[in-house]
Amino acid sequence: KMKEEILIAFNQALHGELQTAYDYEAMALWLRYNSLDGMAQWVQLQVEEERAHAQKMREYLEIRGAKVALSAIAQPRSEFSSALEVFEEVYKAEGRVAKVILSLRELALKHQDEGAAIFLNWYVTEQEEEEMSLQTILDKFALAGINHETKSGAAIYLLDKELGSRPNFS
Numbered sequence: 001k002m003k004e005e006i007l008i009a010f011n012q013a014l015h016g017e018l019q020t021a022y023d024y025e026a027m028a029l030w031l032r033y034n035s036l037d038g039m040a041q042w043v044q045l046q047v048e049e050e051r052a053h054a055q056k057m058r059e060y061l062e063i064r065g066a067k068v069a070l071s072a073i074a075q076p077r078s079e080f081s082s083a084l085e086v087f088e089e090v091y092k093a094e095g096r097v098a099k100v101i102l103s104l105r106e107l108a109l110k111h112q113d114e115g116a117a118i119f120l121n122w123y124v125t126e127q128e129e130e131e132m133s134l135q136t137i138l139d140k141f142a143l144a145g146i147n148h149e150t151k152s153g154a155a156i157y158l159l160d161k162e163l164g165s166r167p168n169f170s
């Protein structure tokens, strides 16, 4: 049986994935409202990824016979100053999720719950990939010379187009 302390932390991590999905949903709305449909598409796919992460966790907890508890999702931030700020926020959110996963895995190991730790290994790798792809996107903003003041122009038009071609579930 899963230790109570681990289960509480798992439920918090599950909440984190769902909250992040909802936060991203609001970012995608803002981007679409500002005609950045390609960037919105990228973020929208990220919404799906986070939901899938939450579902995978929920399924694992059910397999372990543990009680999944859902908590309230907070209202997401809906205003941003620029596209760059949105992606900086995504980058920060991924960093926060990565931290939660790592401490959850540490907790599982502390309690010698090998199964949970092995399950969480997938998330550790997934977070590394996500942080890497976000870093690449932020590098492209810099490369294109897009800063917080950039509202229009060829650079942001082209980067929007490029991000819109993200394949489903990278």
Ligand code: OFO
Binding pocket: 017, 020, 049, 050, 053, 094, 097, 123, 126, 127, 130
């Ligand atoms: Fe990208 O955060 Fe889930 O794990």
